[in-house]
Amino acid sequence: MKDNNHVLEVNNLSISFGGLRAVDDFNVTIDKGELYGLIGPNGAGKTTAFNLLTGVYKPDEGIIKLDGKDITGKSTIEINKAGIARTFQNIRLFKDLSVLDNVKVGLHNLYEYSTIASVFRLPKYYRVEKEMDEKAYSLLKVFDLDSSAKLKASQLPYGKQRKLEIARALATNPKLLLLDEPAAGMNPNETKELMDTISFIRKEFDMTILLIEHDMKLVSGICERLTVLNFGRILAEGNTAEVLNNPEVITAYLGE
Amino acid sequence: MSFISYLINGISLGSVYAIIALGYTMVYGIAKMLNFAHGDVIMFGSYAVFTIVSTLSLPTWLGMLVSIILCTVLGITIEAVAYRPLRQASSSLAVLITAIGVSYLLQNVALLIFGANTKSFSSVVSMAPLKLADGGLTITGETIVTISCCIVIMIVLTLFVNKTKAGQAMLAVSEDKGAAQLMGINVNGTISLTFAIGSALAAVAGMLLCSAYPALTPYTGSMPGIKAFVAAVFGGIGSIPGAFIGGIILGIIEIFSKAYISSQLSDAIVFLVLIIVLLVKPTGILGKKIQEKV
Numbered sequence: 001m002k003d004n005n006h007v008l009e010v011n012n013l014s015i016s017f018g019g020l021r022a023v024d025d026f027n028v029t030i031d032k033g034e035l036y037g038l039i040g041p042n043g044a045g046k047t048t049a050f051n052l053l054t055g056v057y058k059p060d061e062g063i064i065k066l067d068g069k070d071i072t073g074k075s076t077i078e079i080n081k082a083g084i085a086r087t088f089q090n091i092r093l094f095k096d097l098s099v100l101d102n103v104k105v106g107l108h109n110l111y112e113y114s115t116i117a118s119v120f121r122l123p124k125y126y127r128v129e130k131e132m133d134e135k136a137y138s139l140l141k142v143f144d145l146d147s148s149a150k151l152k153a154s155q156l157p158y159g160k161q162r163k164l165e166i167a168r169a170l171a172t173n174p175k176l177l178l179l180d181e182p183a184a185g186m187n188p189n190e191t192k193e194l195m196d197t198i199s200f201i202r203k204e205f206d207m208t209i210l211l212i213e214h215d216m217k218l219v220s221g222i223c224e225r226l227t228v229l230n231f232g233r234i235l236a237e238g239n240t241a242e243v244l245n246n247p248e249v250i251t252a253y254l255g256e
Numbered sequence: 257m258s259f260i261s262y263l264i265n266g267i268s269l270g271s272v273y274a275i276i277a278l279g280y281t282m283v284y285g286i287a288k289m290l291n292f293a294h295g296d297v298i299m300f301g302s303y304a305v306f307t308i309v310s311t312l313s314l315p316t317w318l319g320m321l322v323s324i325i326l327c328t329v330l331g332i333t334i335e336a337v338a339y340r341p342l343r344q345a346s347s348s349l350a351v352l353i354t355a356i357g358v359s360y361l362l363q364n365v366a367l368l369i370f371g372a373n374t375k376s377f378s379s380v381v382s383m384a385p386l387k388l389a390d391g392g393l394t395i396t397g398e399t400i401v402t403i404s405c406c407i408v409i410m411i412v413l414t415l416f417v418n419k420t421k422a423g424q425a426m427l428a429v430s431e432d433k434g435a436a437q438l439m440g441i442n443v444n445g446t447i448s449l450t451f452a453i454g455s456a457l458a459a460v461a462g463m464l465l466c467s468a469y470p471a472l473t474p475y476t477g478s479m480p481g482i483k484a485f486v487a488a489v490f491g492g493i494g495s496i497p498g499a500f501i502g503g504i505i506l507g508i509i510e511i512f513s514k515a516y517i518s519s520q521l522s523d524a525i526v527f528l529v530l531i532i533v534l535l536v537k538p539t540g541i542l543g544k545k546i547q548e549k550v
Contacts, residue, residue: 054438056434056438076437076438077437077440077441077442077443080437080438080439080440081440085438085439086438088435092432092434092435093435094427094428094431094432094435094436095431096427096431097424097427097428097431101424101427104421104424105424105425105428105436105439105441106439106440108421108424108425108439108440108441109440111421113421115420115422118416118419118420118421118422119412119416125420129419132421168439169439171439172439172440
């Protein structure tokens with residue numbers, strides 16, 4: 001079986017749209033408990049890489065292994081069940097559902113009762129619903145959202161919506177959490193708080209995290225290793241400090 | 257006294273529209289499509305009851321059970337065969353045209369099997385009429401059963417959607433299919449379940465409709481189907497309470513127009529009201545405001 005502690009192993013991943021090679025020969029290996037950064041200028045293929053990892057797009061080439069198991073080409077549902085959960089660059093909460101229910105949707109596959117039990121309100125229905133509520137509340141508490149549980153998701157302020165999205169993703173009990181620009185649109189204070197939250201969930205849940213980010217400060221503050229994408233290809237990878245001082249990376253970000 | 261009697265008849269007819277409208281509104285809310293074949297599922301359900309009860313002389317409850325099962329299977333099959341392959345289609349027109357095609361297909365299959373003759377449907381309700389005010393006001397058993405059915409269905413459905421896992425999955429899919437899928441929700445299964453519920457309700461509506469208006473032809477489902485669609489739009493398509501309110505109001509308007517204005521013009525008046533409502537409030541009575549990003 002597995003002879004290492006790689007949670008994610010990606011080899012030679014590629015996809016083209018028409019003539020454009022959006023992601024070309026992407027490789028990455030992430031170890032258990034690691035917080036890994038994926039950065040790059042706009043249009044570099046970062047979100048496309050996330051979409052490949054979560055099965056939204058099927059790769060033309062390459063292999064994705066989660067915990068040693070090949071998940072290449074599986075459907076989004078299967079990949080979620082296998083253990084990858086994500087957030088979105090533009091927040092995609094279920095806006096009209098309550099904060100609590102958003103998390104409960106994430107818990108969907110972990111708790112079972114039959115439709116019969118729900119229609120006839122059998123004791124099992126109440127027991128499972130109660131367990132789901134407790135689990136959802138405990139997750140919300142981590143993000144300091146438990147007092148807003150009954151509000152509609154759309155009523156939360158922006159920063160809290162971002163946190164709720166992370167809570168919802170964690171509810172699916174993932175082995176790997178993908179965060180797509182979690183600090184987008186946040187002010188410096190909120191970004192600082194978010195960094196603390198990410199560090200906290202990494203420790204609390206022993207979580208492996210892959211993070212897409214524009215905000216250099218956030219990346220250099222919390223990621224040990226980075227990959228830089230540019231025009232779909234890997235430009236640099238390795239330790240954060242080295243990568244950020246790489247002249248090619250500086251050129252890609254700031255121009256000649 | 258006749259006013260009250262008309263009002264009750266209106267609520268009763270409106271209850272049938274409301275039950276049919278639920279099928280339209282749930283499917284629209286979750287799959288974002290108009291299932292124009294919904295009315296014809298009703299007709300098939302009624303033929304099932306007719307065949308079992310009148311042709312084969314089997315018990316009424318068996319006819320009702322078979323009708324509900326048949327419609328549920330029919331609804332799931334239509335979705336899987338005709339609509340699902342088009343879900344990724346670039347234009348939502350494709351699935352709309354297909355729905356109209358399925359509607360004609362069902363009508364013509366019924367024509368082929370059952371013929372064009374009007375069948376006389378025998379009521380599935382065996383309740384004695386209620387006489388009030390010294391016989392001045394008679395409420396038929398059908399009316400009482402129809403209104404009670406509608407209320408029970410509304411309550412159960414609202415609880416189901418808001419209080420169960422499957423219902424939450426429906427709400428999640430209706431808001432964002434992609435995000436729901438990435439949270440591990442089975443979108444195809446959820447849409448199938450929606451069609452199953454809508455079609456089972458269509459079977460119930462068909463029985464109630466044909467018990468009150470016993471002439472059954474292959475086109476029986478078509479007009480009530482369209483009016484229920486109007487009711488769904490009227491109440492705010494995608495909203496379950498909207499379907500209920502829209503259906504009841506539409507039924508009352510139709511019966512009052514027949515009674516006080518003109519029975520020939522009643523349908524025209526119903527659609528006129530729809531046009532006025534849509535001009536004043538384009539999203540319907542309980543419809544959500546559509547926010548447009550600029």
